[in-house]
Amino acid sequence: MLGPLFKKAMELKTLAEKAKAFSVKATKKLAVSNSSDRLTEIQRKQLRQGKSANDTILGRYDSESYSRFKESLPTFFAPFGIPDLFLSGEFAKGIKMKISGNNYDFFSTDEKNAKLTAKYPHIWGINATNFEQAQTIVTNEFNNLSKQALGL
Secondary structure, three states: OHHHHHHHHHHHHHHHHHHHHOOHHHHHHHHHHHOHHHHHHHHHHHHHOOEOOOOOEOOOOOOHHHHHHHHHOOOOOOOOOOOOOOOOOHHHHOEEEEEEOOEEEEEEOOOOHHHHHHHOOOOOOOOHHHHHHHHHHHHHHHHHHHHHHHOO
16 A cells, blocks of 8 residues: 555655756756747748838848849749849848857858848848747747746
8 A cells, every 4th residue: 555655745846856956947948949940930931021120121122123024923922022032042041040149040051141230130030920830839849848847
């Protein structure tokens, strides 16, 4: 009779030890890091739609003829006249996420990064429209990591 009870007590002791060693801060950082590819894809999609980090349009093309040219491309998804920062695809392919402490920043390894960031200062960051999706991705990863760490 005491055998099953003793076993449960030991399981609870093991769980308590794991919980004591568990770091919410480290797990949160790992969850964001593990989610970086998916978050980066949200950033790419946002730019392809011509949206900024503050949920406004990136701007407007100066040229009507360039707007028509961009609209004719099968890769163009933004509304007419709105930049999507995608032509050759190199800028989008180069988008990465850097984690520093509690902050994360997006950037592109493409040579046009500095020029485009200066021209469109609010391109980097997940906007309010996409925030819930990003939050769900990170939360699900955090939950999975927590269950693994606690042996649940």
